[in-house]
Structures are given as structure tokens and as C-alpha cells.
Amino acid sequence: MSVAIDHVLEETRRFTPDDEFRKLANLKSFEEFERLYKQSLEDPDAFWGKFAKELHWFKRWKRVLNKDNAPFFKWFEGGTTNICYNCLDRHLSTWRKNKAAIIWEGEPYGERRMFTYLELHRLVCKFANALKNLGIKKGDRVAIYLPMIPELPIAMLACARIGATHNVVFGGFSANALIDRINDAQAKMVITADGGFRRGQVVDLKGAVDEALGKCPSVTNVIVVQRSHTPIKEWVRGRDIWWHEVMEHASDGCPAEELDAEHPLYILYTSGSTGKPKGILHTTGGYMVATYLTSKYVFDLRDEDTFWCTADIGWVTGHSYIIYGILANGATSVMYEGAPNYPTPDRFWQIVERYRVNVFYTAPTAIRAFARWGEGWPAKNDLSSLRLLGTVGEPINPEAWMWYHKNIGGGRCPIVDTWWQTETGQIMITTLPGAMSTKPGHAGLPFFGVKAAVVDEEGHEVGPDNSGLLVITEPWPAMLRTLYGDDERYKEFYWSKFSKHGWYFTGDGAYKDRDGYYMIIGRIDDVINVSGHRLGTMEIESALVSHPLVVEAAVVGFPHEIKGQGLCAFVSVPVGTVPAERDKDVLRDHVAKMIGAIAKPDQIHFTEALPKTRSGKIMRRLLRDIASGRDTTGDTTTLEDYSVLARLREERET
Ligand code: WTA
Secondary structure, eight states: OOOSOSBOOOOOOOBOOOHHHHHHSSSOOHHHHHHHHHHHHHOHHHHHHHHHTTSOOSBOOSEEEEOTTTTSOEEEETOEEOHHHHHTHHHHTSGGGGSEEEEEEOSSTTOEEEEEHHHHHHHHHHHHHHHHHTTOOTTOEEEEEOOSSTHHHHHHHHHHHHTOEEEEOOTTBOHHHHHHHHHHHTOSEEEEESOEEETTEEEOHHHHHHHHHTTOTTOOEEEEEOSSOOOOSOOOTTTEEEHHHHHHTOOSOOOOOOEETTSEEEEEEEOOSSSSOEEEEEESHHHHHHHHHHHHHHSOOOTTOEEEEOSOTTSHHHIIIIIIHHHHTTOEEEEEOSOTTSSSTTHHHHHHHHHTOOEEEEOHHHHHHHHHHOTHHHHTSOOTTOOEEEEESSOOOHHHHHHIIIIITTTTSOEEEEBOOTTTOSOOEEOOTTTOOBOTTOOBEEOTTOOEEEEOTTSOBOOTTBEEEEEEOSOOTTOOOEETTOHHHHIIIIISTTTTTTOEEEEEEEEEOTTSOEEEEEEOSSEEEETTEEEEHHHHHHHHHTSTTOSEEEEEEEEETTTEEEEEEEEEOOTTOOOOTHHHHHHHHHHHHHTBGGGOOSEEEEESSOOBOTTSOBOHHHHHHHHTTOOOOSOOTTOSOHHHHHHHHHHHHO
16 A cells, blocks of 8 residues: 655645625634534533434434444443434424425436425335335335436435435446345345436336346346336336336325434445445444535535436435435535536536536546636536535545636635545535635544544654655444444454554545545545545456456556546457457447446457566556556566566557
8 A cells, every 4th residue: 555645746826715705604704613622522422412413303412433343333321213304304394494495407408306395204104104004114125226206216215214224326326236135135126117207318226227137036026117218128026116106195194203313224335445345334323424414514505406416316415415414404405417518518517507506516536627628618607606616535636626716716715625534424624614624635633523644654643744644543423333234344444454443444545634624536446536436446347347358457546637537458468369459349338248338348448468566466657657658667676577578568559
């Protein structure tokens, strides 16, 4: 493991929120932040207890944090609540009853739906009853494989209402990826659609489910939403049921189940440094309080705001900041089904104008794409409603930050650069917009209750401006509780590296500047962040090796102008085989089939053998240098076969 850079140039630009923003902000000064932050660490019981009380509990907790069985922490022990109740019912006795909870914009022009809190509540109750009618009980797992349509949050909230644990699988994953996730979670049911729209094309989700289910014995029912109205190839009687049919017969009275604070809310699979995706388990109480609080302070939510997070709900960002944290605050959440540039590169800005979006949250990869498409596109639309911008998912380069600030924020909107992970459940490092100034490329400071450090391999804190490993040194409320069904791997992956200290290891490299601001450099393990999506190199390598053309494969990342990082695969073929150029496409398609189109390598290099050390380890550093076109001047004397390196270089140069 090594951190990519040793020293970072100091960023001297500072952007401070104007007085008007500050005056109205939920948190108005740095002093106020410091006071609360101090309290959050010195007296977590009082701090978290105070904010938890802003939400509804059936039974009050006995202990805010139980550390007795570390790293299996418990939050709000003894308390009972329901996150769906807090996202919906809690607002019905207030004026928010008829406020828009979700504004949905479909990809095809003109398709839009608006759900008030009352209406969303009614639909969620109905669907919760539909689930119960089909035998889904508290504790059962339900896989959800849907496009970005309103039925997706309805299904998630309905599961949460009855205590079923949802497992949302991103609609871009293939049937094979679906099999692994359904089987690992032992899901009883799959909720899907006939098809989803993406850039005007229909993605056949039901077909993928049919293909997967032959290998998923735990599934007894499939609920199918009619979205694309495309013909269904296969309909399994007794197993498959239409969404609209189950809804027709379900009643709309369904009290929210009283659930233990540690009741499993959802599983979300994410890539790690091994071949198998990890089932991140989140529970109810701590996750609810922390997503509520981060939404309120990081996005400075006010009742009149329209908030738009552009993420797909298939990822954690959508879970926490399209649904749970935002609705727990009673805010209005925008949800868009399609691609940012369909049918034109200003689709996002049209949506901002139409709904007068006030707070906008997106990924650096999208910003870089917008920058490339040109400032003329945002300029065509009225973006004056925006008052706050956010980014997430990968480091934002200062140029993209400045472009965002100027062309989308009109030079007036603060930008919150939020660092967090599927595992953390909540935003961990960020600025708070009314209380802090921002610096391009720097995420900021740890949020309330979060204690972080940048350390070397031995756990010594490194000095300001030196890079090291990012660790979190105290438990936080929305933290993952385990890897589903695998406590040992949970301990090993996150807690073994600094077991002596009892710290959580993030897998990221970072540095901290003289003001204490963190800058995240990126993953230092075998995870590559492509367009803000986490991909494990081993997963892609296993997919490649499962093809007869491939003997061995090594996948590395290289800097990519839009995606942040691109994927480069080095593939060794059987002796005597002469691969053709078109075989690269064959392998790309194979990876798409095994994992999903997001995992297709950008570059493929065929080679007779991969460069290895004498002990047989693939020399990834060397491959990374080759992939990024850097000179391989490092020490290569351990190379077993110099000719391998020479051939790879030759191939690159020709
Ligand atoms: C990266 C997404 C720099 C990081 C919420 C982390 C970031 C991984 C930032 C988690 C940021 C996320 N600046 N890097 N603001 N936010 N990352 O699990 O490498 O999909 O470990 O969660 O994304 O990705 P995940």
C-alpha cells in the first residue's frame, strides 16, 4: 500500500459565504461549530441525545453508544423507532402534510409526477401491505432492482415500515452481479420493472432477473412495475406479479412497526479489495439520526428548499440523501430518471430551472463532463434559484471546482465537498456552508461526532501537508454494523490494520493542511473510483479470467479526464494464441455481462505474461505507470522477466 503523492501544493484560494447566506444558515458561525463539535466528542450522550429527540421514538433509548463489544457498536440501545415513520408520518400532523416530498422527472420529456407527504405515505402504506400479503415479514430481505422511478423509494420506505431489510441493486448491474447479491442476502423477493429508460434506450431489467433467478432458490416472488411497456419475454406464473395488481388489492392502513434501534434497515453491496462484493449492513436508529443531522447542517436545509441529489438510488448517496436524510427533514427531494445529457447536455439545468432547485448535489465526474460540453449549456437556463452546491464520490480537482463555482453557482453559492463512504452511511468530512470558508479540492473538517486522523503505517499522525492514511478513531452513529453474515471479514477489512488503536481504516489516502482541512487523495487499496463508482480490481480480474481467452489478468487505474480514473486491463493469453483487435471488444462485453457496463475496461493490453516479482506478485505499480503513460523509472530489479516489461512498453509506443 502506498499513498500516491507525498506533498501537495498549498491551495491559497478561500471562498467565504456572504453575509446573507450566513444570516439565514442553520449554523451561522465557526464558533458555534466549534462549541457543538467539542460537545459532540466530549459528551456524545448529550449531543446525540439532543438531536435524536427532534425525531420520533416509540421508546426512548437507554444508552446512546455501547462500546462494550467493539467493533460491534450499538447506538441508541434500548430505543425503538421507525425510519419510515420519521420520513413520512411525522410530517402529517404539520403543515407539511401537503408539501411535495418527492418531485420526479422521467427521462422522456413531459413525464413528471409530484408526491405530497400525504400521498407518498398512502402509497407506501399500500405497498407495505402488499408486501405483507405476499408473506414478507420483519427481518426478511427484499432485493430491489429498479430504475430511478418513484416505485423505488416507495418500495424502500415500505420495507423500512414493516422492518424488512432492503437490498437495492443498481439497475446497471448484470444478471450475474444480481445473482451474487440476492444469494448473499438470501432475499425472498425481487422488485423490478419491465424495463428502464437510459438515453432513450430500454434496459431489460425483467430479463436480467429471469436470467438470475434460475440460480437464486431463496426468491419466491417477483413484483414487476410496468414502466417501459415493452413486451415481457417470460412470465412465471405463481412467481411474477404486477405492481399495479398488488397495489389494487392492498389497503392503505399500515401502522409503522416499532423497531429496535439496531434493527437492520438495509444491505448495500459495494466493491472492496477482494473478488467478492461486500454486503454493508446499516441499521435503523443511528443511521436515521445521522442522515437527518448531516442533511440539516451540510445542506443547510430549510423548509422552503427544493433539494436535488443527482445520484442513483442504487448507491449509498441516493439512500442517504435522496431518501432518508432528506425526507426525515421534511424537505422536497427531486429525483430524475435519466442521463444528464439526454436529449441535450443541459437536461440537468432545465430541471434546476423548472423546479427552482435551491440545493444541488452531484459528482465531480459529472462536473468535468459539463465543463467539457461548455458553459453555453448552463447559461441557457435560469440557475438563479441555486444557493448551495455539493459534490461527492471522488476527489474534485480545483479546475472542476472553479468551473462549478462560476458556471453553476454564479460565483455566489458555497460548495460543500463531502467525503464519506457506503460504509460510513453519512457525510463524515465536509465544510458547513454558513460557518466555514471553503478551499477548492479540500473536503474540509470532520462533522459533529466524527474524529479523524491522517497517520502512517504504524499509526503515527503525520504532520500538516504530508499525506498518509485516513482513519476514523471513534465510532459514529451511521457506521456500518458488519458485513452481512460475515463478522470476521468485517473485523478484518476495517479494524485489523489499526487493531492496536481500535481505529476504522477507510482505505483512502489523505492529507491535512495547516488549518486542519482534509484533502482526500483517493483509494490506496485495490479499489478504483471510476466516475465516482467504486470498482474492485479483483472483481474485474475474476470476470476477465472466466473467459477462455484469458490466462491471467491485472487491472489498474489510470488518470482519466472525465471519469477521474479509467480502467486498464493487462491480459495474458494462452501460449500460441494471437489475439485480434476485436477480441478486446469480446472481453469488454464479457465484463459487462459478468458485472455491468460500468466495469468495462477503457484499455486492454494483451501480453504473453504479466510482470511479476520473484515471489510471484504482479507488479501493479509498474502496470499503473505503463497505463498512465508515465516513465517506468522506479526500481524494477525485482522483475522476474525484463522482457515482459520491454514488450509492454513497446506495445504502448506502437
Ligand atoms: C471516494 C460514496 C474525495 C473515497 C459516498 C471513498 C471521495 C469512496 C469523496 C467511497 C470526496 C467519496 N472526495 N473522495 N468528497 N467522497 N470519495 O462507497 O475514495 O461509493 O473511499 O461512497 O469514494 O465511495 P462509495
